[in-house]
Amino acid sequence: MKIAIVGGGIAGLSSAWALTKAGHQVTLYEQGPIPNPLSASGDEHRIIRRAYGGLSGYARRIDEAYGAWDELWDDLGEKHLVENGFLIVSRQPGDEAEQYRDGLIAGGYPLDLLDSGEAAERFAFLEAGTFRYAGFSPEGGALLCQKIAGGLEGWLRNHGAAVHDNTTVTAVDPAGTVITAEGATDFDIVIVTAGAWVLGLVPDLAGRLTAYRTAVAYFTPPPDLADAWADAPVMLDAGADSDGYAIPPIGGSGLKLGTGNHKRQSPPDADRTPAPDEADAIRRWFSPPLARLDEYRHEKTVTCAYTFTADERFALHRRDRLWVVSACSGHGYKFGAAVGRRVARHVPGGEADALQAWLEARD
Known part of the structure; x- marks a missing residue:
């Protein structure tokens, strides 16, 4: 499938990685450089940890998160995780x-x-x-964000994905169209992982995000x-x-x-x-x-x-060929690689319910 990803933070980069590995034709758009210092994923490091208090479903998903990171380290040939507890x-x-x-x-x-x-x-x-x-x-530590982003960008370019950094997407259409200053391009699926910029592209989500x-x-x-x-x-x-x-x-x-x-x-x-x-x-x-x-x-x-989100859980929105994945609420980075793998597993087959259930972690 021909798939566009709008947003080159950890969710977008990881989704591009997993979808490329699954054999899809992936185009990634990022409005700034990769890593983008203005994005939530652009700082030096983020915490990974098991502790979650009342959000116990996310605690149980940490095993899957570690497994996804291990797969990513294997592909990058380098581990960007300091396991200091x-x-x-x-x-x-x-x-x-x-x-x-x-x-x-x-x-x-x-x-x-x-x-x-x-x-x-x-x-x-x-x-x-x-x-x-x-x-x-x-059981925890720090993920080195800038090194992860740089490694993923290089991997994507080396494995056939089209990476358009410093390219602003001005609009997305549920019919599968991405619009930039260079014009409109049609895709089978458009996945928006634009973090705080998502509301500029999908303003209808202002009630949820x-x-x-x-x-x-x-x-x-x-x-x-x-x-x-x-x-x-x-x-x-x-x-x-x-x-x-x-x-x-x-x-x-x-x-x-x-x-x-x-x-x-x-x-x-x-x-x-x-x-x-x-x-x-x-x-x-x-x-x-x-x-x-x-x-x-x-x-x-x-x-x-x-x-x-109001309950600090991750969110999914789907309309026709457009998917919006918002895995943030201040604690999303640690699940970045796992989110990417889940996007690659569920989105091409239209399995919105399964992806939403995983993102909300209510089980």
Whole structure:
């Protein structure tokens, strides 16, 4: 089949990869370079982890996610995953870290619980006495996004896919037409994986998808904490109402701090220049539990654009030959390779119900 994919983030690249492997004629369109620094997939790294609290269906899908990544590493000839585990820090009863803990225990997944003193001794960047307990699981780590995107782009070009980067799609038609500045091209199937830009192409989805602008900040820790961070797991949650996460300086990157609280509704191209005070606004969500946070030197701030659904589950929309796959809500990257394989399995045969059931992970 002749298939177009609109959007070169991880869902689009992975779908192009899996569909090309299945023998389809694939054309990929991306409005910027690959990786695109403005996209949700364009930052340095993203967390992969088993913990999911109440969204237990996604926890069970992590096995499939790892299997898909392993297949991708085999094809790329290089593994772009640092498996350093993940850390949760609880500061209040019932906070998100505790929900993650409960979900991990209920699922029988590995978790080493430490009291505040034990955790601060093991992870020197934590401040003892500022949190209730911490939990460490070896089953997780960080995916190196920019290296993955670069590897996939090269693989696609080498295996016959048509990759049109720096090419803006101005419209898509349910009849299977993609329109760019160069004209209209017809396809058997059009798959839109355009992240926060999807609403510009399919405005009818505004009732289901909401675009947000957020930012993350990179820091360099004090010299005497550098070794502790170099060997650290990713921090999935910093406790209380922080909704804060951290990725240590791995794979040649810096220490990244981010929080789900630092977001606002916004079109994806608006307000993308970081404000001078954003790094400090993000930093404040981590003090506590991080010790001596005022000694961390700010390196850079990066803005991101995401789409969210009301229940934070992934979404599917189909109309005739047009398919829209929105696997985001702030936690989609880890499933990128698996989403691509599922798209290749279900879309050519018109199996919308099966794909939707997998994306929503309600089982």
